[in-house]
Amino acid sequence: MAASSGDDARRPNPLPSALVSNLHSVLAARRPPPAEEAGATADETSAPEADSFGAPVADEAPAKPAVLLTCAGGIRSAGLAALVDALVAGGRCDVHVCAPESDKPACGHSITIRETVAATSVDFTGAKAFEISGTPVDCVSLVLSGKLFSWSAPALVISGINAGPNCGYEMFHSSAIAAAREALLYDVPSIAVSLNWWVCL
Template sequence: MDGGAAAISKPIVLITNDDGIDAPGLRFLVDLLVATNRYRVLVCAPASDQSAVSHSITWRHALSAKRVEIEGATAFAVTGTPADCASLGISGKIFDGVVPDLVISGINIGCNCGYHVIYSGTVAGAREAFLYGVPALAMSLNWMRDKSTVNDLKLAAEVCLPIVNAVLSELKNKTYPQGSFLNIDVPTDVAHHKGFKITKQGKYMIRIGWEQTNVNAPSMESYQTANIDVDMTPISENNASVPEESHLLFKRVLSKGHIEEDEAEDTDHKALQEGYITITPLGVLSHMEADAMPYFKDWVLHLASSL
């Protein structure tokens, strides 16, 4: 087999994220996958930080895709959301007909557990691929300000590599289940993790409130606002814009005193806090609490009788 044929036979992995194409988590993951020489690596990621945009998509206008040089990979920066990037990346339109075998979204700065899965652009990137039948993983590091370092993102990529290898091996053998995508969270102390643990999505949530402000600056943490010192040039933010006198500015703030957490042993955030790398299979359908259906069946009967 010649070198060209060997390259074509390699599994194809598409990387996206929500922190933006310059984020160190994405770059470390790409570098690691390229270094294995086992995979063909594609990148289709947001041109700027798209953290916490959930599963929003761009509908009313065209997206711009700009070629970006990342050694060993074919990469594009896209003026869209993580879901846009995943969708475009698997469409066959941007990579000359090539459709990836696996999509990986991350590695995100900050965990994506419990109810925060709903807000996560990282999870949305994986979910979008799954919606269109492409296996997908979302990866996040439980980043802690003043404790985590940029090297932890590199370690997170390394400890997640066995998951990537195992999934692609099972895909090749046609033994990988098609009914879910995987949400992976790596503990803060990556170097001393306790191993992998299959978990279910819990109810963990840090409540978010509002605060009036005079400055139009980012209020949520991303790689640009975390205490990371890397040789990259993030998208500039206008931190000094002042609204017109008749306008009010409000920013979101984390209400750390209002944390809801599911104490069940097999939930994602609890296991993450115990030091495990959590692997949570997720679907797309929204399921109600088990006791809600009988109530609403009875409720609609009374509703019909009142007409």
């Protein structure tokens, strides 16, 4: 991600604490529970756990749920950076980012056809991230195809934080909402986050 100025680095996170708390609760609820059986005998309890093929499974804590973030404002969006910072600081999920290389407002559920969609790895503190040449919907579709990350589907997709409201008929044109809708079409839980604020450059 492009280097920010010292003032930007010291700027407080604009993400509401209540939203962060709700996201953490959702992620905690989706974490797989430890495998245990109420009626297990002493022998069963002492025996090493095995997977479906009979191979021993290491006694480790459940993996953190993978969360995919995208943003219609692009990979350098202040809203995306704030969301990544909040989730990384919470430490309850593995944060992954796939966002357009530039701002893609009001392009709805459009996808890229008749040209190659390029994906480039970018530096994002605490997260694995890619910027792509397509739309926010392309971002979600590409990730869910299994081409960018090792997992097949995230526990949650978050589209945001979009600068400006997405209300009423604007929802039909919103590429932020379309990205969340694309995940939902693949049965992946998703939310779109928009705030009525604008970044002055």
